[in-house]
Amino acid sequence: MTGSRPGRVWGLVAGEAARRGGRVSAADACAAAVAAVEVTGAWLIAARGAEAGHVMWVTDEVSELLAELQLTLGEGPGPDAWARGGPVLASDLGDSESARRWPVFAPAAGQAGAAAVFVFPLQVGAIRAGVMGLYRDRPGPLSGPELGDALVFADTATLLLLDAQNQAAGEAAPGSGPGGQPAGLAVHRAEIDQATGMLTEQLGVGIAEAFLRLRGYAYAHDQRLSDLARDIVARRLRLRPDPDPLEEGQA
Amino acid sequence: MDGELLSATFVELTDTLVVGFDVIDFLHVLTDRSAQLLNVSAAGLLLADPRGELRVVAASSEAARVLELFQLQSDQGPCLDCFRSGRPVAAADLAAEAARWPRFAPAAREAGFAAVQALPMRLREQVIGALNLFSADAGALAPADVRVGQALADVATISLLHERSMRHSDTLNEQLQTALNSRVIIEQAKGKLAERLGLDMDQAFSLLRDQARTSNRRLSDLARGFVDGSEPLTGLTVIKTRQRLPGDGLPRPQSPPG
Numbered sequence: 001m002t003g004s005r006p007g008r009v010w011g012l013v014a015g016e017a018a019r020r021g022g023r024v025s026a027a028d029a030c031a032a033a034v035a036a037v038e039v040t041g042a043w044l045i046a047a048r049g050a051e052a053g054h055v056m057w058v059t060d061e062v063s064e065l066l067a068e069l070q071l072t073l074g075e076g077p078g079p080d081a082w083a084r085g086g087p088v089l090a091s092d093l094g095d096s097e098s099a100r101r102w103p104v105f106a107p108a109a110g111q112a113g114a115a116a117v118f119v120f121p122l123q124v125g126a127i128r129a130g131v132m133g134l135y136r137d138r139p140g141p142l143s144g145p146e147l148g149d150a151l152v153f154a155d156t157a158t159l160l161l162l163d164a165q166n167q168a169a170g171e172a173a174p175g176s177g178p179g180g181q182p183a184g185l186a187v188h189r190a191e192i193d194q195a196t197g198m199l200t201e202q203l204g205v206g207i208a209e210a211f212l213r214l215r216g217y218a219y220a221h222d223q224r225l226s227d228l229a230r231d232i233v234a235r236r237l238r239l240r241p242d243p244d245p246l247e248e249g250q251a
Numbered sequence: 252m253d254g255e256l257l258s259a260t261f262v263e264l265t266d267t268l269v270v271g272f273d274v275i276d277f278l279h280v281l282t283d284r285s286a287q288l289l290n291v292s293a294a295g296l297l298l299a300d301p302r303g304e305l306r307v308v309a310a311s312s313e314a315a316r317v318l319e320l321f322q323l324q325s326d327q328g329p330c331l332d333c334f335r336s337g338r339p340v341a342a343a344d345l346a347a348e349a350a351r352w353p354r355f356a357p358a359a360r361e362a363g364f365a366a367v368q369a370l371p372m373r374l375r376e377q378v379i380g381a382l383n384l385f386s387a388d389a390g391a392l393a394p395a396d397v398r399v400g401q402a403l404a405d406v407a408t409i410s411l412l413h414e415r416s417m418r419h420s421d422t423l424n425e426q427l428q429t430a431l432n433s434r435v436i437i438e439q440a441k442g443k444l445a446e447r448l449g450l451d452m453d454q455a456f457s458l459l460r461d462q463a464r465t466s467n468r469r470l471s472d473l474a475r476g477f478v479d480g481s482e483p484l485t486g487l488t489v490i491k492t493r494q495r496l497p498g499d500g501l502p503r504p505q506s507p508p509g
Contacts, residue, residue, distance in 0.1 A: 005303050085436075085475075086429025089421040125435030126478035141421055148301040151428070155302075190307070190320055190438045194452060197442025197478065207439060207478050231453070233442070 009152045010196060012036055013160075027057040027120075028159035030132055034059055036153070037146045039118070041065040045078065046130040046161060048208075053082075053130055056161075063114050066135055069105060074242060076105035078131050081119040085128075087151075090117045091141035115139040120154035122161055125193055127208045129161040132170040166212050195229035203241045252288055252399065260284040264406045274411070274430035275437075275467050278309035281407045285384060286311040288403075289396045292364060292387040295319040297330050298372070298380035301424060305334060305380070307432055313453030314362045315385055321358050328355035333369035333381040339401065340369040343391035365389040371410040372400050379423075415471060433471035440474035448487070458487060 016028040030042045041063040047053025052071055058064040070076035077088035080101070088104075093115055098106040109117060114135040122129040142150060163181070179206050187201055192214070199210035214232075217239060218225045231237040265278050282294040293315035297305040305323055310316035322328030329352070333340040342348045343366050348356040359367060366386040372379050382404045384392065392400070412423060437459070445455035461479070462484065463470040476482025 039487050084425075084429055085432055089425055091421055121432075123432055125432060125439045126475050144301055147424060148303050151300075151302050151332040189324070190316070193435050193438030194442035194445070197439035197444075200443050200478070201446035206480070 003201045005148060005152050006155075009036070009149065009156055013153070013156055024160060026132075026157040026161040029160060030057060031112065033061065033132070033134065033150060033153035033157075037134060037142065037150050040114075040137045041135055044130065044157065044161075045071070045133070046165065047082065048128065048165065056130070062137075063133070063135065064114050066109055066114055066117065067133060068135075069108055069112075073104055076102050076109070077117045077119040078133055081121045081131055082128075085121055085123060087118065087120045088155075089141065089147075090119075092116060092139040094139060109135075113137055116141075118142060118150060120150060122154060122158040123171055124158060124162075124211060125196075125207070127196075129158050129164065129165065132157050162212065164210065166209075172214050189226045191229040191233045192225055195232040198232055199239060202239055205241075252290075252396070256284070257288055257399070260288065260403065261406060264403065265410050273406050273433075273471060274426045275309065275433050275471055276469060277410070278407070278498060279311075279428075279470075281382065282309045282311040282315075283405060285382060285400055287423045289384060289392065289400050291368075291384040291392070293385045293421065295330070295383045295385070296372075296380060297323070297383070298427060299333060299334070299378070300427070300431060305331070306434070308380070308389050308434060313451075313456060314364075315383070318359055318362050318364070318385065319383060322355055325354040325358075327352050329367050329369040330381045330383045333383075334378060335370050337371050337373050339397065341391060341397075344389040346389070348354055359385070363387055366391070368392050368397060368400065370397075372404050372411075374405075374412050377412070379411065389467045401479045433474070433485075436471055436478060437474045443478060444484070444487070463485060 002006055002081040012032040012035070013029045014024055016032040017024040020028065026044055030044045033039070033044045041059040043055060043059070043063040043066060044051045044057040045067060046056045052074070055064065055067045055071065058067055063147060066076075067078070070078040075091045081088040092098065093106045093110050114137065116139050118134045120132045122132055134150065196207060196211045199205070199214055200207055203210060205213070214228065215225060218221075218228045221228070228237070232239070260280070263284070264277070268453060278296050278298075282296050285294040286292070293310065293312040295310040295315040295318065296308050297319055298308045300306045307316055307319040307323065310319060319330060322330050329340040329342055342351070344499065345356045345359050345367065347366055364385040364387060366389050368384045368391075370384070371380045372381060384400060386392070411426075437456070440459055441452050441455040444450065444459060445452055448455070448458075450458070460470055463473045466473070473482060477484050
């Protein structure tokens with residue numbers, strides 16, 4: 001049933017991490033996607049703001065080449081997905097449309113062994129973490145269920161990557177309790193986005209940090225993210241620009 | 252019915268090949284014009300996300316948007332029934348529908364709506380979403396209005412599914428995902444603006460839309476610029492006095508507790 005997709009996807013991602021013997025990461029989401037979506041390989045590019053980004057992780061040599069090529073050329077489905085803020089589904093790199101859009105990348109990718117490329121921006125609204133790319137050695141579109149899975153793997157990778165970026169910046173990751181599911185994987189509710197926007201003003205921080213603080217507060221107070229967001233939107237709760245989420249007052 | 256507005260709307264709803272076409276703006280045209288033309292209080296639109304969920308993509312008012320969200324959260328209501336069956340669903344008097352939709356019917360009435368008509372967005376076997384028309388007064392829509400409403404939904408569906416290239420289903424999916432993320436950006440921008448100016452979400456949205464219109468920008472671009480700080484929108488002021496409907500449950504700014 002479609003309703004269980006996020007749960008099923010999270011199980012596959014966690015299983016990948018367990019096999020690897022490490023903490024769940026965006027790379028696990030990518031690796032699990034390769035198996036579940038039945039693609040040949042995948043890559044992960046981390047980026048923030050206007051930066052071009054850097055290759056974080058690849059499954060094979062072809063993926064590495066595809067990722068590097070697009071970063072070097074600034075051309076291809078990846079840069080387009082990043083610029084547009086939506087996925088780019090190039091189901092046949094050999095067709096005229098691809099040749100027109102990516103005159104250098106499309107033939108080069110074909111030569112390397114990629115016949116179809118699907119790139120998903122890792123984003124939550126204006127919060128951007130990078131892109132996840134998938135490739136196949138045969139042409140053809142993703143089926144409906146494959147696309148649905150790929151999108152949820154990308155959602156999962158987004159949260160994991162945002163946590164990792166914040167950890168790298170010296171902040172605690174709020175989202176993933178041991179063996180737990182990252183907060184925010186639930187059906188996306190408008191209140192969560194509105195509350196995130198409100199927190200940028202309340203806390204005087206950027207949108208990515210506001211989202212982190214929202215999730216951190218929910219995690220620290222064992223609250224559902226959507227309930228917390230509703231309280232903030234209804235102005236029953238304000239967060240203070242205080243680095244310790246546990247110190248914050250509740251109305 | 253305003254015949255001129257109707258023909259203008261059909262032109263707008265087929266004009267998807269324009270440079271800078273934006274699915275969100277397009278669907279807002281559909282909800283806004285439907286509400287105007289069919290003399291209903293509000294219209295809301297759900298589209299199917301390949302993730303397996305329905306998503307609220309456009310609404311002519313915040314009340315309609317909240318009610319669409321409520322249907323999704325409570326997993327019940329005319330828009331869901333319409334999407335699942337691919338057929339129109341009507342309720343001329345929500346006061347009599349408590350058995351059919353025990354959670355939705357009271358919520359809709361509390362939001363000020365007495366009747367609802369849901370129309371599928373469907374092309375042959377493919378149902379991509381549903382359009383909900385909400386009326387403040389009880390009573391069924393006139394059959395002619397239902398036909399016009401369905402025609403608007405059909406034209407919009409065909410335009411969205413139009414084969415703009417060989418990769419048409421890929422194109423629709425790309426645009427839909429971009430639109431869904433734009434929706435998230437707009438919600439983030441609403442929150443930021445609402446908090447900054449002490450507005451409720453509906454007012455914040457109106458202000459953003461007005462600003463996008465007067466500056467001739469796409470709403471999603473403006474919203475992104477405002478959220479990421481490249482578009483400070485410092486000149487924005489609220490001209491109208493804040494109005495609150497009794498019992499609308501919408502928030503009011505408060506000083507921090509304690």
